[in-house]
Amino acid sequence: MRTADAVSPGNYPWVMTTALITGSTAGIGAAFARRLAADGHNLVLVARDTKRLREQATELHDRHGIEAEVLTADLAEDAGIESVTARLADRKNPVDLLVNNAGFGNKGHFLDVPMADELRMLKVHCEAVLRLTAAAADAMRERGRGGVVNVASVAAFVPRGTYGASKAWVVQFTQGAARDLAGSGVRLMALAPGFVRTEFHERAGMGTDNIPGWMWLDADKLVSAALADLARGKTLSVPDPRYKVLTGLAKVAPRGLLGGITSKTGRKYGPQ
Numbered sequence: 001m002r003t004a005d006a007v008s009p010g011n012y013p014w015v016m017t018t019a020l021i022t023g024s025t026a027g028i029g030a031a032f033a034r035r036l037a038a039d040g041h042n043l044v045l046v047a048r049d050t051k052r053l054r055e056q057a058t059e060l061h062d063r064h065g066i067e068a069e070v071l072t073a074d075l076a077e078d079a080g081i082e083s084v085t086a087r088l089a090d091r092k093n094p095v096d097l098l099v100n101n102a103g104f105g106n107k108g109h110f111l112d113v114p115m116a117d118e119l120r121m122l123k124v125h126c127e128a129v130l131r132l133t134a135a136a137a138d139a140m141r142e143r144g145r146g147g148v149v150n151v152a153s154v155a156a157f158v159p160r161g162t163y164g165a166s167k168a169w170v171v172q173f174t175q176g177a178a179r180d181l182a183g184s185g186v187r188l189m190a191l192a193p194g195f196v197r198t199e200f201h202e203r204a205g206m207g208t209d210n211i212p213g214w215m216w217l218d219a220d221k222l223v224s225a226a227l228a229d230l231a232r233g234k235t236l237s238v239p240d241p242r243y244k245v246l247t248g249l250a251k252v253a254p255r256g257l258l259g260g261i262t263s264k265t266g267r268k269y270g271p272q
């Protein structure tokens, strides 16, 4: 296994040995796990499917020589959130980087989606992110170093239903908490990806045939850009010039106009 020196400033803004990633088994979370393991970090892998978590842990250990813990947790349930906050609060086995990545989309417009599914999404996207960030940041502040990446979406910047609203909360919460913790050594950053080829759309039962090729991002490149932004001290990362332009336009365009455009593209493309 590599030493902590190999992952200290230069590659990362603080000496770092262990990262905890929620939703590590697929898509963007799996890309974080691959990159962080390749950089020599030990991992705590969190998702609901234990078999898949164990296979991922074995693969990353065998390939990179890192230690990978498996933590099965459903972040839509209090018990699942509590088991992850307990791990983050464990002062004897500190976590240096938390990646709050687990998430999903519900297919359908407001009032078409059952209220129970809307509330599950808020639990995973907002309540779990709040409680995990608090548990991690509290322990990190005591040590005077650490980082939290909260995965939002470019949907946070346009009127895109309850999914976009939950991701807007992630951006606002993360940037506000980053401000509150400025000077503590704890960095918080919201990550706002555009479309990424993962299991997300299939799980939500959304077709992707209509999404133009230029709108798709590569998960590994996205993670590289995100970690570079974290090292630079950014509190919001929008990787890729295409989406920087789109989110910049979204900030200056009238909300009414955006609502009109996104209600058309939203019907066509669904959330991202």
Ligand SMILES: NC(=O)c1ccc[n+]([C@@H]2O[C@H](COP(=O)([O-])OP(=O)(O)OC[C@H]3O[C@@H](n4cnc5c(N)ncnc54)[C@H](OP(=O)(O)O)[C@@H]3O)[C@@H](O)[C@H]2O)c1
Binding pocket: 022, 023, 024, 025, 026, 027, 028, 029, 046, 047, 048, 049, 052, 073, 074, 075, 076, 101, 102, 103, 104, 105, 124, 151, 152, 153, 154, 192, 193, 194, 195, 196, 197, 198, 199, 200, 201, 203, 272
């Ligand atoms: N793909 C995109 O185009 C895109 C764009 C912008 C933002 N995002 C955001 O990026 C994040 C990752 O999405 P992805 O595209 O990588 O999705 P994905 O490929 O579907 O992976 C989702 C991961 O989250 C886990 N997960 C789902 N529900 C969970 C729960 N209740 N408790 C614990 N773990 C759970 C899944 O594992 P289990 O099923 O085993 O739990 C899986 O590891 C999400 O927050 C999403 O909103 C995605």
